[in-house]
Amino acid sequence: MKQAEAAADVLADLPALQAITSPLKRCQETAAPFAARLGAAARIEPRVTEVPSPAVADRQAWLRATFRGAFDAGAPNGWTACGEEVLRWRDGVIAALSALEEDSAVFTHFVAINAAVSAGLRRDQAIIFKPAHASITELACDDGVLRLVALGADVSGGKVA
Numbered sequence: 001m002k003q004a005e006a007a008a009d010v011l012a013d014l015p016a017l018q019a020i021t022s023p024l025k026r027c028q029e030t031a032a033p034f035a036a037r038l039g040a041a042a043r044i045e046p047r048v049t050e051v052p053s054p055a056v057a058d059r060q061a062w063l064r065a066t067f068r069g070a071f072d073a074g075a076p077n078g079w080t081a082c083g084e085e086v087l088r089w090r091d092g093v094i095a096a097l098s099a100l101e102e103d104s105a106v107f108t109h110f111v112a113i114n115a116a117v118s119a120g121l122r123r124d125q126a127i128i129f130k131p132a133h134a135s136i137t138e139l140a141c142d143d144g145v146l147r148l149v150a151l152g153a154d155v156s157g158g159k160v161a
Contacts, residue, residue: 001029003134008033010136016105018042022049022112030134031107042107047096051111052089063111067126078124079115090115098144113137113152120148130155 011034019042021031031042056062066082079090093115097106108116110131117128120139131137135152 001033004030004033007134007136008037011105012037014105014138015103017102018104019107020045020048020100020104021107022046022109024050024109027107027109031105034105034107045096045106047092048106048108048112050109052085067111079118079126080124082126094119094146097139098141098146100141116146117148117151120146 007030016034017038018040019031019035019038021027021042021044023044023046028042028044035042051063053059053062053066066086079087082090093108093112097116100106111127113131114127114129116139117137118125121128129151131151132153132155135154137152138149140147140149
C-alpha cells in the first residue's frame with residue numbers, strides 16, 4: 001500500500017483527470033489512493049488487463065516461453081512471435097490508451113505497460129523494460145498515436161536502448 005500511496009503523491013502533481021484500471025484486484029488496489037484524491041472511483045477498462053494465457057499450471061513458464069528470452073537482458077523479441085491471441089490483446093491495450101480523450105492515470109500490468117511502451121517507441125520488441133511495482137510510465141497520444149514521454153522505474157536498473 002505504501003507504493004500505491006507514493007504513486008498517488010506523484011500523480012497528484014500531474015494533470016490526470018481520471019483513474020483507469022485493469023479489472024484485476026491488485027491494479028484496483030493500486031489505483032484506489034489516487035482515485036480517492038480525485039474524489040471519483042477508478043473506471044475499469046477490460047482492455048488494459050493482464051496478458052491472457054491459456055489454462056496452464058505454470059503461468060511464469062508460459063510467459064517465458066511466449067516471450068522467448070525477452071526477460072533476459074538485451075534479448076529482443078517481436079510481438080509477432082507471441083501468437084494471435086496475444087497480438088489481439090496487445091492491439092486492445094493500444095486501442096484503449098489511444099482512445100483516451102483526457103489525461104488519465106492508467107493502472108495496469110507489466111506486459112501491458114510494455115505493449116504501450118513498444119507502441120510509443122514504434123518497436124516490435126515485446127519486452128522493453130521491467131517496470132517496478134507502482135512505477136509511473138508517461139505516454140502521450142498525438143492524433144491517435146502513442147508516444148513515450150518517460151519510462152517508470154525499472155526493477156533491473158536497465159536502460160532502454
